[in-house]
Amino acid sequence: MARLKVAAGLLVGAVAAAGAVVGIFEVDEYADRDRPMYHDTYVMAGLQYDLLKSGKPGIEVSLDVTEPVHIGDAAFRTNPGVEIVVEERDGEYCVKGTNQYGSETDWECVDGTGLRPEPGAAEDL
Numbered sequence: 564m565a566r567l568k569v570a571a572g573l574l575v576g577a578v579a580a581a582g583a584v585v586g587i588f589e590v591d592e593y594a595d596r597d598r599p600m601y602h603d604t605y606v607m608a609g610l611q612y613d614l615l616k617s618g619k620p621g622i623e624v625s626l627d628v629t630e631p632v633h634i635g636d637a638a639f640r641t642n643p644g645v646e647i648v649v650e651e652r653d654g655e656y657c658v659k660g661t662n663q664y665g666s667e668t669d670w671e672c673v674d675g676t677g678l679r680p681e682p683g684a685a686e687d688l
Contacts, residue, residue, distance in 0.1 A: 599662070600642075611656040
């Protein structure tokens with residue numbers, strides 16, 4: 564009887580561990596599907612930052628993968644399923660990304676001072 568209880572306990576533990584592993588993979592998949600959106604948001608914010616730092620005005624724009632745009636000397640096109648909006652707000656240019664899964668970034672606002680936004684920040688998800 565004791566062996567049966569131990570075996571049942573091991574089985575329950577194995578099932579719980581398997582469930583935890585599945586949950587970890589689902590969380591990782593969720594973060595991975597948003598990564599292109601965050602990447603594009605930081606790239607666009609960096610391009611806007613570069614314009615402002617050089618004394619040029621930022622560019623208000625709303626775009627998706629079908630609409631490439633030139634920001635300064637760089638051509639920019641979003642990843643598939645990502646939309647980027649840039650709005651001017653009180654002298655800052657603010658960038659927001661959304662994707663086909665309904666996720667969205669916070670507004671990333673730049674004025675050409677301070678630290679330049681870098682796409683590597685998206686790798687920290």
